[in-house]
Amino acid sequence: MGLIERIFKPAVSRRRFLQATATSGAAASLVGGYTLRETQAQAPAASKTETKITKSICHQCPARCGIDVYTTDGRVHAIYGTSDHPISNGKLCPKGPLGTYILYDPDRFKGPMKRTNPKKGRGEDPKFVPISWDEALNTVAARLQGLRDKGESHRFALCFGRGWGASCAGLLGTFGELYGSPNVPIGHSSMCSDGGILAKQCTDGNASYNAYDYRNANMLLMFGCGFLEAFRPYNNNMQVWGYIRGERTPKTRVTAVDVHMNTTLAASDRALLVKPGTDGALALAIAHHLLVNGLWERSFVGDFKDGVNQFKAGQTVDPASFSEKWVKGLVEWWNVELKDRTPKWASEVTTILERDIVATAQEFGTTRPAIALFERGVHAHSNGIFNGMAVHSLNALVGSLFAKGGLMYQMGPSYGPMPVDAGAHKDDYAKDGPWKKQPRIDLKGHEDGYLLAKNMLQEVGPNSLKGKPYKLDTVMFYLTNPVWTAPNGPEWEEALKELFVIDTSPFPGETAMMADILLPDHTYLERLQDAPTYPFQGFPMAQLRVPAIKPLYDTKYFGDTLIEIGKRMKGPMGDYYKALKDSENVIRHLAKGFEKDPGDNGVKDFEGWKEKGVWYRKPYLWQQRNGEFFEWDGKAYARPMTPEDVKKKLMPTDSGRFEFRSSKLEHSADWIAAKAGRDKARLMFPIWEEPKHPGGGDLYLVTPKVALHAEGRGGNLPVAISLLQPTMGGRDQVYIEIHPETAKKRGIGDGERVRIKSSTGHAIEGTCRHFEGVRPDTLVFPMEHGHWAHGRWAQARAPGHCGEVTVNQSDRVTGQCNYYTTKVTIEKA
Ligand SMILES: Nc1nc2c(c(=O)[nH]1)N[C@H]1C(S)=C(S)[C@@H](COP(=O)(O)OP(=O)(O)OC[C@H]3O[C@@H](n4cnc5c(=O)[nH]c(N)nc54)[C@H](O)[C@@H]3O)O[C@H]1N2
Numbered sequence: 003m004g005l006i007e008r009i010f011k012p013a014v015s016r017r018r019f020l021q022a023t024a025t026s027g028a029a030a031s032l033v034g035g036y037t038l039r040e041t042q043a044q045a046p047a048a049s050k051t052e053t054k055i056t057k058s059i060c061h062q063c064p065a066r067c068g069i070d071v072y073t074t075d076g077r078v079h080a081i082y083g084t085s086d087h088p089i090s091n092g093k094l095c096p097k098g099p100l101g102t103y104i105l106y107d108p109d110r111f112k113g114p115m116k117r118t119n120p121k122k123g124r125g126e127d128p129k130f131v132p133i134s135w136d137e138a139l140n141t142v143a144a145r146l147q148g149l150r151d152k153g154e155s156h157r158f159a160l161c162f163g164r165g166w167g168a169s170c171a172g173l174l175g176t177f178g179e180l181y182g183s184p185n186v187p188i189g190h191s192s193m194c195s196d197g198g199i200l201a202k203q204c205t206d207g208n209a210s211y212n213a214y215d216y217r218n219a220n221m222l223l224m225f226g227c228g229f230l231e232a233f234r235p236y237n238n239n240m241q242v243w244g245y246i247r248g249e250r251t252p253k254t255r256v257t258a259v260d261v262h263m264n265t266t267l268a269a270s271d272r273a274l275l276v277k278p279g280t281d282g283a284l285a286l287a288i289a290h291h292l293l294v295n296g297l298w299e300r301s302f303v304g305d306f307k308d309g310v311n312q313f314k315a316g317q318t319v320d321p322a323s324f325s326e327k328w329v330k331g332l333v334e335w336w337n338v339e340l341k342d343r344t345p346k347w348a349s350e351v352t353t354i355l356e357r358d359i360v361a362t363a364q365e366f367g368t369t370r371p372a373i374a375l376f377e378r379g380v381h382a383h384s385n386g387i388f389n390g391m392a393v394h395s396l397n398a399l400v401g402s403l404f405a406k407g408g409l410m411y412q413m414g415p416s417y418g419p420m421p422v423d424a425g426a427h428k429d430d431y432a433k434d435g436p437w438k439k440q441p442r443i444d445l446k447g448h449e450d451g452y453l454l455a456k457n458m459l460q461e462v463g464p465n466s467l468k469g470k471p472y473k474l475d476t477v478m479f480y481l482t483n484p485v486w487t488a489p490n491g492p493e494w495e496e497a498l499k500e501l502f503v504i505d506t507s508p509f510p511g512e513t514a515m516m517a518d519i520l521l522p523d524h525t526y527l528e529r530l531q532d533a534p535t536y537p538f539q540g541f542p543m544a545q546l547r548v549p550a551i552k553p554l555y556d557t558k559y560f561g562d563t564l565i566e567i568g569k570r571m572k573g574p575m576g577d578y579y580k581a582l583k584d585s586e587n588v589i590r591h592l593a594k595g596f597e598k599d600p601g602d603n604g605v606k607d608f609e610g611w612k613e614k615g616v617w618y619r620k621p622y623l624w625q626q627r628n629g630e631f632f633e634w635d636g637k638a639y640a641r642p643m644t645p646e647d648v649k650k651k652l653m654p655t656d657s658g659r660f661e662f663r664s665s666k667l668e669h670s671a672d673w674i675a676a677k678a679g680r681d682k683a684r685l686m687f688p689i690w691e692e693p694k695h696p697g698g699g700d701l702y703l704v705t706p707k708v709a710l711h712a713e714g715r716g717g718n719l720p721v722a723i724s725l726l727q728p729t730m731g732g733r734d735q736v737y738i739e740i741h742p743e744t745a746k747k748r749g750i751g752d753g754e755r756v757r758i759k760s761s762t763g764h765a766i767e768g769t770c771r772h773f774e775g776v777r778p779d780t781l782v783f784p785m786e787h788g789h790w791a792h793g794r795w796a797q798a799r800a801p802g803h804c805g806e807v808t809v810n811q812s813d814r815v816t817g818q819c820n821y822y823t824t825k826v827t828i829e830k831a
């Protein structure tokens with residue numbers, strides 16, 4: 003190890019060393035005079051206690067940071083960022099160290115239980131009584147078997163939220179196929195970020211989040227993503243920020259677009275406050291400016307055959323005059339849409355000054371490499387697919403796809419195969435039972451529903467309640483709490499009253515309060531669980547969550563709960579799960595894949611993975627340079643790729659190029675035109691579409707994430723929720739941000755109680771704060787407070803929960819739930 007490495011990457015830092023020995027006898031006598039070396043020499047002899055450091059991963063957001071968990075005499079007392087982990091690099095966000103609150107949450111379920119109060123709902127005590135695991139698992143298996151025997155297995159749904167890897171969410175698809183239900187599983191991706199994923203798939207063929215090479219980028223143009231609050235992977239974003247922005251003269255220029263001044267906008271060079279739902283118009287105007295001013299990247303996009311730029315505002319261009327390289331449909335897009343999308347036009351739509359639009363576009367077009375990134379602020383609107391396509395198209399126009407300083411897609415880990423072949427364990431019912439003819443309860447993939455969506459979790463409760471397409475009988479939840487996190491959650495409360503509900507949460511959340519049986523999971527510090535990384539820097543990476551402590555209570559890892567239920571089913575399905583054995587067996591088989599492909603940190607088997615907590619293999623394998631694609635040959639990006647290679651490995655669209663004219667949308671054009679009322683001739687291009695704002699009010703309601711928000715899982719972390727909104731001065735509560743002019747018009751003073759209403763029929767109350775940094779037409783109200791269950795600190799903490807006034811409306815194509823689009827009214831309470 004060189005000097006620099008020793009200083010910055012010590013195996014155990016001095017602070018940690020002291021922390022680790024603080025409870026030992028030697029450390030207790032560390033009063034005057036001892037140097038660190040003397041203490042080290044004395045510590046082992048006098049020590050009666052033992053400190054263990056376990057490498058694991060955080061659970062509070064999808065960043066999946068590596069953590070060092072310090073356990074002394076069986077008590078976890080500290081959590082730090084792992085230094086030899088590519089995402090954490092020894093650092094954590096403010097939530098990371100709070101994991102002890104989760105482990106020692108006094109309101110945790112201590113073991114399996116059943117409900118004894120048949121009445122369900124808010125304010126009804128479920129009267130849970132403890133039962134044995136055998137009784138709990140037998141009850142669930144018998145119920146599932148009963149439905150299957152009656153030919154009604156489709157009436158069982160298994161809904162999941164934050165799935166981690168092959169040993170939990172990865173087991174669900176097989177369970178659904180062997181059992182026979184189209185509703186196993188239904189994920190929460192449509193409540194999360196499907197809008198972005200599917201918009202990208204329509205253009206470059208990849209249904210995935212992007213990985214980014216920020217460190218080599220010279221400009222970031224961010225639309226509706228909380229880069230310094232939420233955007234994945236949050237902890238690493240802050241480290242990146244220090245690198246790209248930390249010098250006296252920031253290396254990388256940043257423009258950020260949002261509806262209020264948040265940390266990200268405050269730290270950027272240029273902050274643009276956009277009218278909610280109109281980012282697409284801004285992106286189209288930037289594209290227009292790039293073309294009119296000849297700023298596109300010719301090596302990637304192509305050029306006019308005679309080299310003379312013919313893009314002039316308002317004028318069509320002959321497609322035959324342009325020769326395209328890695329893109330498809332540029333001139334057609336220009337002709338049907340872009341030619342009229344001038345900065346002046348966009349200024350009227352977005353309310354952003356024309357001069358700011360032009361300056362942003364000019365800077366984006368003249369700074370290479372540049373990246374345009376976006377997340378929920380852009381796609382959680384009715385027109386989200388077009389907004390997302392328009393923003394992503396900017397990356398193609400400046401040639402940043404797969405480029406150094408650009409963006410790419412995450413590679414998967416070299417996992418070994420599953421221990422048992424599921425295909426060989428299908429009986430006739432699994433192969434061809436009546437369930438095969440049933441639609442999904444959420445109408446995903448259905449002509450009358452959401453033909454192209456991946457999941458529609460937000461529709462499950464409401465559809466079952468209506469009995470359309472049918473009523474469910476039994477529903478099981480893993481790491482999702484739609485009674486609270488779905489839009490208009492109270493509708494789910496009604497739906498779950500009619501159903502047999504199984505929850506696996508270790509915590510008494512709102513959905514758990516509706517449960518008939520509880521099969522509580524271990525908390526994250528107690529369980530073994532694999533977790534391939536979310537998109538990061540492209541190279542493959544798989545973390546392992548390693549138990550830092552024996553489970554405190556009679557809980558069971560969800561993967562094992564599922565396997566145990568499977569074992570209790572009759573026929574080949576039961577045999578499959580008996581052969582699968584347990585989740586550790588699954589994980590050991592995954593790790594076998596590392597034998598042939600050892601990680602850069604030497605991990606080549608299960609034991610090594612457990613010790614280091616992460617397997618990764620650099621570099622990313624592909625690069626685009628000046629419009630040529632190359633594969634890594636072991637030393638450099640030097641092996642040229644053919645267009646067929648590029649299509650197969652990098653841009654799996656029909657054309658094998660970036661499609662401004664989306665063949666994916668074109669294939670379903672009839673359906674989209676009929677069901678979404680869109681123009682059949684234009685719906686395959688990134689076009690401008692007016693957003694639809696339900697709710698009936700006069701102000702937009704935006705409910706973003708803040709740094710200490712831990713999805714819907716942080717409500718009972720006292721430190722996190724008491725500091726949730728430090729920038730607004732909120733202590734123990736969250737303020738609703740309102741512009742002073744907007745407040746004055748309604749006679750609402752700073753710090754006064756207010757009531758918010760919408761067409762959901764619900765009203766919530768809270769406290770508002772005058773803030774000049776929020777748009778006058780918008781209220782900003784971060785979520786996390788306002789639980790009616792979930793533990794002593796979460797419960798009954800003002801203000802109310804924003805989800806109750808959020809209307810359940812989704813993009814017909816992506817299925818993305820439009821969280822940031824409801825219009826509400828506000829009045830003095
Ligand atoms: N701290 C923290 N980080 C997290 C999570 C967490 O719970 N806490 N959860 C993770 C998850 S599950 C997800 S999906 C990601 C989400 O990551 P992001 O999408 O980056 O986060 P959000 O807060 O949902 O939305 C981003 C921003 O969009 C803005 N916005 C709303 N409407 C508009 C609009 O019309 N236009 C523009 N330009 N902006 C708008 C909001 O004000 C907000 O600042 O974060 C992940 N990271």
Ligand SMILES: Nc1nc2c(c(=O)[nH]1)N[C@H]1C(S)=C(S)[C@@H](COP(=O)(O)OP(=O)(O)OC[C@H]3O[C@@H](n4cnc5c(=O)[nH]c(N)nc54)[C@H](O)[C@@H]3O)O[C@H]1N2
Binds near residue numbers: 525707713
């Ligand atoms: N108003 C508004 N609503 C939103 C959003 C927003 O920005 N504004 N964001 C949306 C987004 S991006 C997302 S991703 C969704 C997230 O919403 P959900 O899909 O509901 O996911 P979580 O809130 O993370 O899930 C929490 C559930 O998991 C349980 N749980 C916690 N830890 C564990 C564990 O270790 N094991 C098990 N088995 N269960 C556990 C909790 O008790 C709780 O029941 O919310 C969406 N809802």
Ligand code: SF4
Binds near residue numbers: 065067095096097236
């Ligand atoms: S960024 Fe997410 S995963 Fe990383 S420490 Fe913070 S909460 Fe945990």
Ligand SMILES: [Mo]
Binds near residue numbers: 193194195
């Ligand atoms: Mo999400």
